[in-house]
Amino acid sequence: xxxxxxxxxxxxxxxxxxxxxxxxxxxxxxxxxxxxxxxxxxxxxxxxxxxxxxxxxxxxxxxxxxxxxxxxxxxxxxxxxxxxxxxxxxxxxxxxxxxxxxxxxxxxxxxxxxxxxx
Amino acid sequence: xxxxxxxxxxxxxxxxxxxxxxxxxxxxxxxxxxxxxxxxxxxxxxxxxxxxxxxxxxxxxxxxxxxxxxxxxxxxxxxxxxxxxxxxxxxxxxxxxxxxxxxxxxxxxxxxxxxxxxxxxxxxxxxxxxxxxxxxxxxxxxxx
Numbered sequence: 001x002x003x004x005x006x007x008x009x010x011x012x013x014x015x016x017x018x019x020x021x022x023x024x025x026x027x028x029x030x031x032x033x034x035x036x037x038x039x040x041x042x043x044x045x046x047x048x049x050x051x052x053x054x055x056x057x058x059x060x061x062x063x064x065x066x067x068x069x070x071x072x073x074x075x076x077x078x079x080x081x082x083x084x085x086x087x088x089x090x091x092x093x094x095x096x097x098x099x100x101x102x103x104x105x106x107x108x109x110x111x112x113x114x115x116x117x118x
Numbered sequence: 119x120x121x122x123x124x125x126x127x128x129x130x131x132x133x134x135x136x137x138x139x140x141x142x143x144x145x146x147x148x149x150x151x152x153x154x155x156x157x158x159x160x161x162x163x164x165x166x167x168x169x170x171x172x173x174x175x176x177x178x179x180x181x182x183x184x185x186x187x188x189x190x191x192x193x194x195x196x197x198x199x200x201x202x203x204x205x206x207x208x209x210x211x212x213x214x215x216x217x218x219x220x221x222x223x224x225x226x227x228x229x230x231x232x233x234x235x236x237x238x239x240x241x242x243x244x245x246x247x248x249x250x251x252x253x254x255x256x257x258x259x260x261x262x
């Protein structure tokens with residue numbers, strides 16, 4: 001399945017819903033969308049991986065890039081993921097210690113340390 | 119013994135094709151259903167790495183993939199990049215991963231290796247026997 005991207009706003013948070021396959025071919029589109037959001041002023045970003053069925057190192061690289069960019073801009077970045085195969089990828093790469101990972105969008109928003117939680 | 123061979127020009131769009139073929143052959147070979155996600159990811163990472171190296175060195179040569187089910191399910195992914203470029207990458211520790219100074223490419227490479235090493239129990243990365251390049255060899259058990 002191809003990559004799908006949809007953005008919605010929840011309070012002060014921008015939620016990017018990602019679906020399909022994030023790989024070396026599609027990751028540049030995810031990078032582009034995240035940059036658009038950040039350049040457009042989004043500072044509290046939640047990426048919902050709930051409908052992702054494939055994620056590789058290129059996709060992980062893009063997500064880390066967005067995390068760093070937001071951190072240096074004083075913003076926040078969190079991921080929503082509750083699928084065991086994807087969580088295993090985060091554990092194996094030690095990226096579970098880098099990203100705030102939450103099972104739901106609501107949990108990600110209320111745990112936001114920048115204080116804009118619902 | 120059944121062998122499927124695939125070679126593709128080093129473009130990101132073809133990596134998905136290699137994954138799909140690799141998983142189809144794995145299923146046919148009798149690799150356990152619950153391992154197929156890992157097979158898919160590992161073949162994808164090995165091919166992504168090969169494509170990245172060919173692009174880095176401006177090589178138009180195809181990336182070669184061979185899948186064989188004689189005994190176990192064996193996948194070989196062969197690139198043609200200079201060897202010193204492709205061996206000896208280690209997984210990155212968490213505090214390195216989030217560092218500002220680490221480029222996205224370097225991070226992706228490190229993470230790709232961590233995934234290969236983490237998901238493939240029987241993994242070898244070695245120089246090709248003839249000419250320039252590296253072979254990533256991955257083996258999974260099959261049910262008979």
